[in-house]
Every structure is written in C-alpha cells, then in structure tokens.
Amino acid sequence: MNIVKKINLNEDESIVFILRRHAIYKFVSYIFALTILLAVAFFVFWLLAQGPFGNVLIGGGIFLAVIVSVRAWHKDNGNFTVITSARVVDISRKGFLKELVSSVKYDNIKDIHIKKSGLSANLFNHGTIVIETKSERTILELEKIHDPLQAQTLIEECSENFARNGKLKDQDAIYSAFIKSIPDLDEERLYEVKDFLEARLTELSTEKLEGKIENDNQE
Known part of the structure; x- marks a missing residue:
C-alpha cells in the first residue's frame, strides 16, 4: 500500500x-x-x-x-x-x-x-x-x-506550523514582487520608497532598543 x-x-x-x-x-x-x-x-x-x-x-x-x-x-x-x-x-x-x-x-x-x-x-x-x-x-x-489528547496536540502543532510557514511564504512572495518592480519605478517613487524604508528601519531600531532596555531592567 x-x-x-x-x-x-x-x-x-x-x-x-x-x-x-x-x-x-x-x-x-x-x-x-x-x-x-x-x-x-x-x-x-x-x-x-x-x-x-x-x-x-x-x-x-x-x-x-x-x-x-x-x-x-x-x-x-x-x-x-x-x-x-x-x-x-x-x-x-x-x-x-x-x-x-x-x-x-x-x-x-x-x-x-x-x-x-x-x-x-x-x-x-x-x-x-x-x-x-x-x-x-x-x-x-x-x-x-x-x-x-496527544493526537489533538499534534494536529494543532502542525496547524500552527502550517500557518507560520504560510506567512513566511507570503513575505517571500511580497519581497520578490517588490524587488522585481524596482527597475520599473520612476525617481519620485524611488525616493518615496527610500523615505519609507528609512522610517521603518528607525522604528525597528527603536523597538529593539526599548526591548533591550526592558530586559536589562528586569534583570
């Protein structure tokens, strides 16, 4: 079989x-x-x-x-x-x-x-x-x-992994489509993308720094 x-x-x-x-x-x-x-x-x-x-x-x-x-x-x-x-x-x-x-x-x-x-x-x-x-x-x-109960837990874990992998695949698809579209953008839109990326990177750096400070305070 x-x-x-x-x-x-x-x-x-x-x-x-x-x-x-x-x-x-x-x-x-x-x-x-x-x-x-x-x-x-x-x-x-x-x-x-x-x-x-x-x-x-x-x-x-x-x-x-x-x-x-x-x-x-x-x-x-x-x-x-x-x-x-x-x-x-x-x-x-x-x-x-x-x-x-x-x-x-x-x-x-x-x-x-x-x-x-x-x-x-x-x-x-x-x-x-x-x-x-x-x-x-x-x-x-x-x-x-x-x-x-063990079988139910196994199915739920597989379901969570499936959802997590699905999100990663969506991110990869978005990233791939974005990279391919860059050559078609004019100068004005490229500057808009640049400003957005810089703002987003600043947000991520701030969140990372705040998280580090919070962990240090807890210790």
Missing part, C-alpha cells in the same frame, strides 16, 4: 504522523477468532463422530475464524489517519471493495475537540477526535484513536 499515492501527497508536503485505531479493537477480533478455533479443537472428536454434519461444523468454524481474522487485519490496515504538514487525511474502509478518503486543510479547520464516553474509552484511553471546518459543511471524525 503506497500511502503517498493514496493521499496524493504534494511536492511541498510531507507526512508527519499516522494515527491508527486503538490496538484493543484489533485484539478483540483476533481473540474471538482464536476462541472459535479453540472451541472447534475442543469438540473435534465429538464433531467427527457426528458424521457429515460434524465435518460441516468443523469446516464452518475454521472458515469463520479465518474470515474474522482477515476482516480484522483488513480493517486495521485500511483504516487510518495521515497527519501531513498541510492537512489531515482520513482513510476509511467500509468493506472489502469500498474506501472513503476525506481530507481537511489546516487553514480550513475551525475547531478540534475530543469525545470520550464509556468505561472502555477511559480505561484504555481512546476516543474520537472531531475536526470541524470553517464552512461547517464537513466534520471529520477520527474514531477509536489511542491517546486522543
């Missing part, structure tokens, strides 16, 4: 973390399958004595255990959430042939909160992370996530 192709990862985007369902849900299915096999093994001689009907029950029990195990493996490997540097992508398998891929970009996230209910959720520390979008049309629910 190529996650990069599955989520259509962009060139300037990287995978930060992958969230999966709590392991307890996988183990419950495997334990159920093992219980079926143990039951078949325990009654195997009695079932064999029942003739064709017993053979059918043995075969049916083994087949059911295999189906439960394969389904658990398929569901565990097919349901996960990819946290990238630009968005949250949730991949959910609704069956053996049906898959749903949903994504929300960080700049479209309105709120992130956690839902935990029941003894199991509090005992084994798992829950649902709910991501609401600004448009309020999309609500992404990441279910049965282990340590949802």
Whole structure:
C-alpha cells in the first residue's frame, strides 16, 4: 500500500504522523477468532463422530475464524489517519471493495475537540477526535484513536506550523514582487520608497532598543 499515492501527497508536503485505531479493537477480533478455533479443537472428536454434519461444523468454524481474522487485519490496515504538514487525511474502509478518503486543510479547520464516553474509552484511553471546518459543511471524525489528547496536540502543532510557514511564504512572495518592480519605478517613487524604508528601519531600531532596555531592567 503506497500511502503517498493514496493521499496524493504534494511536492511541498510531507507526512508527519499516522494515527491508527486503538490496538484493543484489533485484539478483540483476533481473540474471538482464536476462541472459535479453540472451541472447534475442543469438540473435534465429538464433531467427527457426528458424521457429515460434524465435518460441516468443523469446516464452518475454521472458515469463520479465518474470515474474522482477515476482516480484522483488513480493517486495521485500511483504516487510518495521515497527519501531513498541510492537512489531515482520513482513510476509511467500509468493506472489502469500498474506501472513503476525506481530507481537511489546516487553514480550513475551525475547531478540534475530543469525545470520550464509556468505561472502555477511559480505561484504555481512546476516543474520537472531531475536526470541524470553517464552512461547517464537513466534520471529520477520527474514531477509536489511542491517546486522543496527544493526537489533538499534534494536529494543532502542525496547524500552527502550517500557518507560520504560510506567512513566511507570503513575505517571500511580497519581497520578490517588490524587488522585481524596482527597475520599473520612476525617481519620485524611488525616493518615496527610500523615505519609507528609512522610517521603518528607525522604528525597528527603536523597538529593539526599548526591548533591550526592558530586559536589562528586569534583570
């Protein structure tokens, strides 16, 4: 399974973390399958004595255990959430042939909160992370996530980094456009730019000096 192709990862985007369902849900299915096999093994001689009907029950029990195990493996490997540097992508398998891929970009996230209910959720520390979008049309629910508080913090940190990098890119774009426009400016506008830059540099120097004085006073 190529996650990069599955989520259509962009060139300037990287995978930060992958969230999966709590392991307890996988183990419950495997334990159920093992219980079926143990039951078949325990009654195997009695079932064999029942003739064709017993053979059918043995075969049916083994087949059911295999189906439960394969389904658990398929569901565990097919349901996960990819946290990238630009968005949250949730991949959910609704069956053996049906898959749903949903994504929300960080700049479209309105709120992130956690839902935990029941003894199991509090005992084994798992829950649902709910991501609401600004448009309020999309609500992404990441279910049965282990340590949802840590996962929520990770998503929020990635969102903050995305916003910070976006501002830096905007500044770079403005600077690049400004530099390219300088040769096209006439003398009058160049002097206006010069006066503005000198005034701005004076402001920055004053702010820096005031900050240094304040730090010295605190020490």
